[in-house]
Amino acid sequence: MGEKSKFIGExxxxxxxxxxxxxxxxxTSKGIEFACIKNDxxxxxxxxxxxxxxxxxxxxxDGVLKKISISVKFSDNQYGSLPSKFxxxxxxxVTSMECFRFSQQSKNLLSSVTFPYSNSENIGLLFWLSNxxxxxxxxxxxxxxxxxxxxxxxxxxxxxxxxxMEFVFTSITFxxxxxxxxxxxxxxxxxxxxxxxxxxxxxxxILPIEYINGSVLPIRLENQQDSSTKLILTCxxxxxxxxxxxxISLAQDLTKSWPSDVIIAFPDFNVTRHSQDVTTAKSSFExxxxxxxxxxxxxxxxxxxxxx
Numbered sequence: 191m192g193e194k195s196k197f198i199g200e201x202x203x204x205x206x207x208x209x210x211x212x213x214x215x216x217x218t219s220k221g222i223e224f225a226c227i228k229n230d231x232x233x234x235x236x237x238x239x240x241x242x243x244x245x246x247x248x249x250x251x252d253g254v255l256k257k258i259s260i261s262v263k264f265s266d267n268q269y270g271s272l273p274s275k276f277x278x279x280x281x282x283x284v285t286s287m288e289c290f291r292f293s294q295q296s297k298n299l300l301s302s303v304t305f306p307y308s309n310s311e312n313i314g315l316l317f318w319l320s321n322x323x324x325x326x327x328x329x330x331x332x333x334x335x336x337x338x339x340x341x342x343x344x345x346x347x348x349x350x351x352x353x354x355m356e357f358v359f360t361s362i363t364f365x366x367x368x369x370x371x372x373x374x375x376x377x378x379x380x381x382x383x384x385x386x387x388x389x390x391x392x393x394x395x396i397l398p399i400e401y402i403n404g405s406v407l408p409i410r411l412e413n414q415q416d417s418s419t420k421l422i423l424t425c426x427x428x429x430x431x432x433x434x435x436x437x438i439s440l441a442q443d444l445t446k447s448w449p450s451d452v453i454i455a456f457p458d459f460n461v462t463r464h465s466q467d468v469t470t471a472k473s474s475f476e477x478x479x480x481x482x483x484x485x486x487x488x489x490x491x492x493x494x495x496x497x498x
Contacts, residue, residue: 202264203241206317209355210242210260212362213397214376218244218260224293228285238286243299246396249378252386253308256399257300259287262317272329273336276318283314284342305389311345313399318351328353330403353426354403361424364455364489365409369420372411376401377421379408379444406437408444418450424489429456431467435474438484442477452480455489 203220210218222240226232242260261283290296291312318329329351365374375393384390393410401407405427411420421444423437434454441452464486472481 201321202262202317202319205264205319206242206260206262209359210244213358213402214395215244215246215397218242219299222290222295222299224290224295227289227292232285232289238289240286240290243290243296245300245303247303247305247307247389248398249384249391249394249396250381250398250400251383252389253306255300255303255307255310256313257291257296257310258313258315258399259283259290260315260317261286262319264317264319264321266321268320268322272332276333276336277338279316279318280314280338280347281342283316284339284344284347287312287314287344288342312343314344314347315399315402316347316349317355318349319355320352330354348399348403350403357424357426358397358402358407360457360489361407361409361422361455364424364491365411365422367491368422368453369411369413371415372413372420375410375412377408377410377444406440410449419448420451420453421445421449422453422455424455426457429459429464429467431471434468434471434486438471438475438481441484442475442480450483452484454484454486456486457488457490459486459488 207218207220210216220242222243223237224239226236226238232238240259241262244258244260246256248254248256261279263279330349333349362374375395376397377393378384378391378398405425407424409422409424411422413419421441423441425433425437427433437454438452441454445452468486472484475481
């Protein structure tokens with residue numbers, strides 16, 4: 191039993207490690223152990239551990255260093271008792287973060303940060319994955335009523351379950367396959383907090399933590415051969431005409447007319463069923479030059495994709 195548990199744990203960590211590389215978190219540190227400095231409060235005798243740690247300068251908020259402590263929980267079975275397990279996993283990660291921020295290991299890792307920053311955020315990221323559940327299952331909505339402790343110190347906390355991880359993975363894979371000759375980056379919109387022109391970036395290889403469990407993922411494709419650019423917006427939710435209108439409007443706001451094409455992708459878009467809805471949504475917009483370059487597709491490939 192112990193060997194099986196060890197294998198399952200290693201499988202989960204390897205899955206997450208490959209996922210982190212996919213989203214541009216290439217310099218993630220792995221398997222960090224450090225002393226507990228609050229033994230009585232944390233119930234720890236000696237040490238804490240983090241599965242992964244990653245830091246980067248935010249492209250969405252000027253002068254902020256994002257320090258992300260990552261815990262991986264992977265089960266071969268279905269998701270168990272959600273509220274009680276979440277409290278256990280939450281407490282384990284945030285108490286580790288409390289001690290890690292004062293550790294020598296943290297100082298060593300952050301000493302390599304070369305860009306100046308004026309503020310930092312301590313962020314927890316829990317990968318809660320199941321080998322058995324469907325990729326369409328999600329646990330996050332089922333945790334909305336959970337009361338979490340307020341005595342621990344952290345800035346924000348994110349959860350990635352099967353469905354959200356599959357969405358990000360599928361979105362990036364779809365974008366790569368859409369145009370093999372293009373360079374893929376993540377689009378960084380104007381937020382009102384990234385206004386310094388000397389450090390401002392409109393796109394980059396690192397997926398911001400704010401996107402990691404969002405419902406829409408903005409991806410930029412640039413073809414060096416013909417200098418064309420494409421904006422891809424993938425949506426985790428099922429297709430409906432009102433969401434399409436909102437995404438077209440979002441594309442207009444994001445792009446300022448720079449892309450050659452805008453591709454909006456849903457998981458269940460079907461040309462036969464939804465083409466009239468697309469026409470209806472496009473007719474709501476006056477910028478004909480922009481609208482003619484908007485294409486709606488599914489990011490799941492099957493034989494029905496030949497209809498497009």
